[in-house]
Amino acid sequence: MALRHFLTLRDLSTAELNRVIARAQELKKLQHENKLYQPFTGKVLGMIFEKSSTRTRVSFEAGMSQFGGSAIFLSPRDTQLGRGEPIEDSARVISSMLDIVMIRTFGHDIVERFASYSKVPVINALTDDHHPCQLLADVQTFVEHRGSIEGKTVAWIGDGNNMCNSYIEAAHMWGFKLKIAAPKGYEPKPEFLSEFAHCAELVESAEDAAVNADLIVTDVWASMGQEEEQKIREAAFADYQVNERLMSLAHPDCLFMHCLPAHRGEEISETMLDHLNAVVWDEAENRLHAQKALMEFLILENLKPN
Numbered sequence: 001m002a003l004r005h006f007l008t009l010r011d012l013s014t015a016e017l018n019r020v021i022a023r024a025q026e027l028k029k030l031q032h033e034n035k036l037y038q039p040f041t042g043k044v045l046g047m048i049f050e051k052s053s054t055r056t057r058v059s060f061e062a063g064m065s066q067f068g069g070s071a072i073f074l075s076p077r078d079t080q081l082g083r084g085e086p087i088e089d090s091a092r093v094i095s096s097m098l099d100i101v102m103i104r105t106f107g108h109d110i111v112e113r114f115a116s117y118s119k120v121p122v123i124n125a126l127t128d129d130h131h132p133c134q135l136l137a138d139v140q141t142f143v144e145h146r147g148s149i150e151g152k153t154v155a156w157i158g159d160g161n162n163m164c165n166s167y168i169e170a171a172h173m174w175g176f177k178l179k180i181a182a183p184k185g186y187e188p189k190p191e192f193l194s195e196f197a198h199c200a201e202l203v204e205s206a207e208d209a210a211v212n213a214d215l216i217v218t219d220v221w222a223s224m225g226q227e228e229e230q231k232i233r234e235a236a237f238a239d240y241q242v243n244e245r246l247m248s249l250a251h252p253d254c255l256f257m258h259c260l261p262a263h264r265g266e267e268i269s270e271t272m273l274d275h276l277n278a279v280v281w282d283e284a285e286n287r288l289h290a291q292k293a294l295m296e297f298l299i300l301e302n303l304k305p306n
């Protein structure tokens with residue numbers, strides 16, 4: 001049986017994704033009841049971070065500790081990865097010592113190359129092109145607040161970035177409709193979008209996307225690695241702020257999510273995170289539960305006899 005990884009949402013079937021989300025809710029309950037559940041004593045997670053992180057690092061590291069295992073934080077600043085050791089060599093060595101690896105990096109090809117040389121499951125913890133772990137948490141959060149996301153309408157307002165791409169794949173996997181409002185020149189890649197024409201469409205304005213939405217989502221205007229474009233992007237994205245006025249165009253029970261960190265006064269109004277229908281803190285917490293469920297799935301799946 002081929003080794004299972006999680007590089008994009010499409011690495012799991014819809015049934016498997018739903019299993020992970022249901023399991024995340026069970027693990028959340030155990031955690032909230034202070035019940036110990038330690039199936040992975042002695043197992044070690046490697047965490048390769050080539051970009052900054054708060055939520056991803058804390059959730060993976062805490063999750064593995066709660067499972068009875070441990071995690072090693074690997075930054076290019078103090079490993080040979082930062083001094084040019086090829087990713088393929090690093091993958092062979094690191095995966096010979098650890099049980100599961102997560103990687104946050106720039107090019108998506110880096111996680112693909114690592115995974116193809118790895119002996120253990122690899123999780124994409126954000127690349128320039130995808131952020132599938134965040135979607136597990138987002139869908140879990142939607143399900144907890146509103147039930148199934150199948151058949152719902154989701155509005156993506158802002159950059160056609162890694163989060164937007166993962167929302168496009170999520171629309172396909174979970175069967176919801178995605179309306180994308182992005183400024184000219186910042187849309188998702190047309191060749192990627194055209195694969196998903198059955199579930200994702202570009203609309204003219206933020207308002208068009210928001211009308212009748214069941215969920216409105218946004219993200220920063222300048223992602224990690226694009227810091228020098230901040231000023232140009234502020235001008236380009238000025239009409240794409242999610243605020244109370246935009247929320248009022250959506251269904252009255254429309255939820256608001258943001259993967260965080262958020263920039264108040266830019267992609268969201270100063271008070272948007274305090275909106276009655278904002279569920280961003282649950283969304284952030286669910287990174288822990290969803291990724292624990294994902295690690296459990298991948299470790300157990302890869303232990304199955306061939």
Ligand code: CP
Nearest residue numbers: 053054055056259260
């Ligand atoms: N949402 C998210 O991935 O946050 P971090 O960058 O803090 O990990």
Ligand code: NVA
Nearest residue numbers: 161219223224259260
């Ligand atoms: N699009 C953002 C997401 C951060 C979690 C970035 O890549 O920086």
